[in-house]
Amino acid sequence: MSYHFDTLAIHAGQPNERLTGAATIPIFQTSTFAQDEPGGQPDFCYTRTGNPTRAALEANLAALEGARYGLAFSSGMAAINNVLNLLKSGDHVITCRDLYGGAYRIFTKLYHNFGVEFSFVDTTDPANVARAVQGNTQLVWLESPSNPLLQVTDIAACAEIARAAGAWTVVDNTFATPCLQRPLELSADIVVHSTTKYINGHADVLGGAVITSRDDLYERLKFFQNAVGAVPAPQDCFLVLRGIKTLSLRVERQCANARRVAEFLSGHPRVRQVYYPGLPGHPNHAVAARQMSDFGGIVSFELDDDIDAVRRFVRALRLWTLAESLGGVKSLLCHPPTMTHASVEPNVRRERGIRDGLVRLSVGIEHAVDLIADLDDALRESSLEACCGDRTHEVIAA
C-alpha cells in the first residue's frame, strides 16, 4: 500500500516504539550501544555510524522524496560536502550560475583546490548544460528554484543530458521541499536538502539530508557519512522529525502567502522587479508549473539599485525580521549581496544579476494581510527619507 505524502510525513520511519510503546520516536541520547558478543552484528553500535532517532529521520526523509535511502547530516553544507566526496581530482562539475552562496564557496574555495573543475552555466536553458559537457563531467549540480533569483531549471531535461554523458544529477531541493517537487521522480540521482529550512521549519535547528534510490551511490555516501562524521545529534534529529509533521500544512500556507505578497509587490510603483516562479510573467513559469505542485514561499524583489534604499526599507519594517536563513514559520528577509551571497565576488554577483537593491523574502505562516500591510507601510515610509528614524524602536504588542 502506498500512502500519500501527508500520511508518510507522520508515519514513515516512525512506528510506535517497541520497548515502551512511546507513540513519538524518543531521543536516543547515547553515543554508544551495548553489544552481546564480540563480532556480533548489532543494529546500532556507535552513534556516528547510526542512532535510532537518526534512523527514524533518515527513513522518513527517504519516504518524503519517494526514495529508498536517506542520510541525515549536521547541516546542509555537510550534506553538500557528502555528495562532493564522490568526486576525485580531475573530475568536472556543471552547475547553475544562480546558486546558494555556500555551495558556490565550497566549490570554488575548497574543491577547486583539490583539482575539481566547475562550469557555471545558465541551466534554465538545458542546451547550455549539453554544451558544457566534457569527457570528465561527473556531476550536474542543480538548484531549482535557485537562490536568490528563483530561476527554475527543467530537471528532467538536464538529468537526461547528464545520463547520456555518464554523469550523476544532483538537485538541491531546499527551496521547493519534497511537498512541491520530487527530483528523483524527474530522473535525478541524488537529492540534497538543508533541513535547517522548510523541512524543520521552525528556525531552531541546523541539519542536512542526502537522499537517493541507487544502491551503488548509497553505499558510498553512507561510507562517507560515517568516515567524515558530520552527523546530527539525536536531539536535532528529533526536532527535525517534529518539524516534518507539519511540513505540508506550513508549505501550503507559505505558498498561498507568497503568491499574495508577490502579487502585491508586482503592482507597487517602488518595486522594479519581482522574482517569483508563480507569476505568469516569470520566464520559467511554464517549467515550474510542470515540475512543481506549487511555487514555494520565497519571493525576491528589487528596490532601487542602492543599498541605502534597502537599509531604509529594512528599518521601517515591524513584522519582518532581517536574518539569514529561510523556510521557517516566521517571515524573514535578507539582503543577498551583503548576507547569503557576500562570499560571491562583487563582479560575479553583478554579472549574475544580484544587484545591490535585491531583497529576498522568506514568507512565513502569519496572516497575509498583516505581512502585506507591513511591506506596504515600509515601502511608503522608506521612500520619504525624513520619517524613518523612529519606528526602529517600536515593539510589537503581542
Ligand SMILES: *Cc1c(COP(=O)(O)O)cnc(C)c1O
Ligand atoms: C541554507 C542552504 C544550504 C546550506 O544549508 P545549512 O543548513 O545552512 O548548512 C544549502 N542549500 C540551500 C539552497 C540553502 O538555502
